[in-house]
Amino acid sequence: MNQASQATLARARDANLDWRELATRYRVLLVSAFLLAFPLVMPFTALAINILIYGLYALGFNLLFGYLGLLSFGHAALLGAGAYFCGIAIVHFGMPWFAAIAIGVLGGVITAAAIGALATRTRGIYFAMVTLALSQCVYYLFYQAVDWTGGENGLRGINVREIGIFGISFDFINPMTRYYVVAGFVILALIVLSRILASPFGAVIEAVRENEERARASGYNVTLVRLITFILSGAFCGLAGALYALQLSTVPIEIMHYETSGLAVMMCLLGGMGTFFGPFVGAAVFLMLENLVSLWTVHWQLIVGAVFMICVLFFPRGIWGTLTMRGKS
């Protein structure tokens, strides 16, 4: 090995460490700082909380879609399972809030394992169709289990008024408190995601996305890699669902509707698939458009649809992807 050339190369690399690489290195810190200040610039806090929750949902979806390259049309089942599991834990079992959130994550994981075990054997359009079909099965399962889920009326009575953190009691009715509790979980999720992406398995995820056949020949069990990533994605979506249930105090059955699955695709594409912060940008743009445009027209979806098309046609990297890739050769 040429030691001299190696050292020169290493020095050249350090000198080229530009703001983008620095931003990537400290991405969790930067995003956390932004999230802490975020509600101060928003018109109302409930919107900021929704952006966090949907952003987290889109982040879970992005791990599968953006990083592994599998398009799922069934993520509503994962979000919904998280919300229902968390809600049921509180309403039917009277569990404390943090245990209910853990149950919600578990709900996402179990549902992802069940759907993933069947769906990860397929790919491309078949994967999309199988996940859609299976998520519809999950939808009807929860729809029919009226005693547990409230059926079409939704699961009501998830009332968490106060939460205790390290012995201190916080008023969960206060929107700001709510925001920062949710933000705490989102930051935790970001730390976990960042670690996964930087881990050896993160490299495997990228390799499978790049070339499945080559990954298999190198010794990776591609089906298992897909299943594990699907389950990890389910954990993030389950957490988002649990927070959703706490935020709304109820779980409407519409959360499992396939439109919710489409929402994840849309937010992810808007913000930038395969980017760390893109899902949150996508969720923010979508929900802000929905909230602001619906103030002056009931046809807000027309505007959102137009923005979405412009993004897909002219900014295939999405909003965040385009911003961060600017000037990069």
Add this chain to the structure above:
Amino acid sequence: MSAGEIILRTDGVGKSFGKFTALKAVSAEFRRGAITAIIGPNGAGKSTYFNLLCGAFRPSTGRVEFEGRDVTGLPQHRFAHMGVAKSFQITNVFPQLSTHENIRVAAQARVARFDIWRPRARLTELGDEADAILERVGLWDRRERVAGALAHGEQRALEIGMALASRPRLLLLDEPTAGMSPEETRVMMELIVKLAEERTVILVEHKMKLVMGISDRLLVLHHGELLAEGTPDDIRRNETVKRVYLGQREH
């Protein structure tokens, strides 16, 4: 582990795709430490046979034995774990990843397949190993380049590098010089001979002349059957082989 013993054996392996039989019951033995070339005209079943050897296809009939163990129908990733690596006929790399990362991730398959928590930057020995392999296959100065942007010959060399990263005892190469210029072909042939000093090599080649000089043994396939087997001299003298190869011009 001595040279000369049988490393890989196929016992009547065949493969059909629907009604079409691509390969009919081929039985052959491959010796450890040797370079064995599988040759034959177009459509002879070379690639099908190759894919059975490396585990990409499951044989319709017969069995495959690696180091005395029945490996018939094992999933492909298990072949890599056992010490069988392959390069593809059509260049097959991770196009958006850097040349270095291509090899690093291939090497990582030996040590950390499902580790989701430790930072991979800490697996420094894999990075060093990738560097050593890059040097070996002559791609050191392409280290940071995105693999998809490499020249054709360089991508083929990268593929060999990725196969080496799994530290195989058996290296399978499917037409390693396909689409290469004469100069690139010469470099590749030299590399193959060098690699064969430390491991067993089986390669599929369409151009008979190319492998005559470097192979210890040759298998000739024709119409999905084993037509002849032997040293380059045996094959050169074989009348049936001559007829098959003269009957259709080399491309």
